[in-house]
Amino acid sequence: MIELTRRWRVLVAGTAVGVAGVVGFAGQTASAEPLLPVPSVPGPVTVTQTVTAVPAAAPVAPANPANPAAPAVTAPVPLAQTIAPASSGTLAEFFKSKDVKMEPQVSHDFKALSIVLPLPSGWTKVPDPNVPDAFAVIADRASTDLYTPNAQVVVYKLVGSFDPVEAASHGYVDTQQLQNWRATDMAMGDFNGFPSAFIEGSYLDGSQVLNTSRRHILATAGPDHYLVSLSVNSSAANQGVSAAADAADAIVSGFKVSAPAPAAPPVPATPAPAAPAPQPGLPQLLGLHG
Template sequence: MTALRCLAGAALVVVVVASGCSTEPPDYQSVWSTSPTTTTPASDEPPVPIAVYLEEQGVVGDPVAPEKLTDLTVTFPTPPGWAPYVNTNLTPLTRVIAKGETYPTAMLMVFRLTGDFDVETAITEHGYADAELSQNFKRLNASTDDFKGFPSAMIEGSYDLNGQRMHTYNRIVIATGAPPANQRYLIQFTVTGYAEKAAEEAPDMEAIIAGFNVAVP
């Protein structure tokens, strides 16, 4: 289950930006605020990341290169000016693109799951946790609607990282591959950039998020 732990760790390293993914455009001014969030759960206990929840259920997660999947297609576009990005803090099978040497970035991780768990609980109770654990996280938008027919949790917002305010987008998908195996996968897709440049970088961000796809071949 160590591999799945990398999901939570990587999410906090590269966690997420981007655009308006909802029907209403994001209020970019609101994500620049450094005031404490009021949208995280009112509880003395911190949220539990989905990877930790799965580990507690005895589920094993093995990282998979998205391009090597044969029973599921998981892709996202690369806008002009963006290129593959390598970071030694990330697992080798994590796929990242960046514009330049730093942010903005887009990151994709896929894990093959072995073991039973309650999908609704995983999504509704743990799908936002990776983002919400970021420093001074402030929620902008969130949804647990299905994505491309698969159970999913999406959250957007802003957080602090090394003295910078970041704008974040994070989507987790629990997908089932083609029969007869009906293999279950955990997918995390994040896009990250500086909040002060959110409006400027929105076209690329929106294109990446709109182009993200999970489908059975």
């Protein structure tokens, strides 16, 4: 994993940021200020990262010590698989090359994954047409900056056959192609058991320098695969403002994606009391209900 020493977020003590879990946004139409563009030109990558593959469940050693013939089974350690980040091809281009269909998901009644998007104090859920296939968009509508700080989540169900680790290797390309891109942090590896790519830095959008932090997660839920992408964006002019920086950090560090918790097993019904045995000498009444 590569961790660059300089990061765009400036954390200043003393500014409290309230965070609440936001899960299952209802799909809406939008209106937040200009958000990040969707690039399409591949960019070069020159670093090597590590993704930890999740091993299959290990067999359980026999619990009966009286059976010495059964050998003890040791759980395998996770296999670290070194991969080279792709030098070309965005995630969308990768899936197209594999004939994998990307089906946009909406937050309303979405239950395949548990997705937690922290909501900093002063931020609100907003509709935004500038975010294609938006699953959820939140923004600091009280900000006085020309560019509204915002966070965006998109979720796609991936229909087709592909290697999630290979897909994650393409997670830098769409960001690295942004105009005047300058990276401050990059990491590729395990995110709560899923392959993931994280990249952070700044780029030029018109006359503004914007900071962005992006994470792409290749999540699995049962037999299904999903791409979950988060981007957190703000003006570089605000990076010295404690509240704005703390809010961005709270979203990036608090964002979670996991398989949903298994449903609790149903409580067995209490069996009805057995009917008393008929006393000797009395006839049995059949088909009668008192």
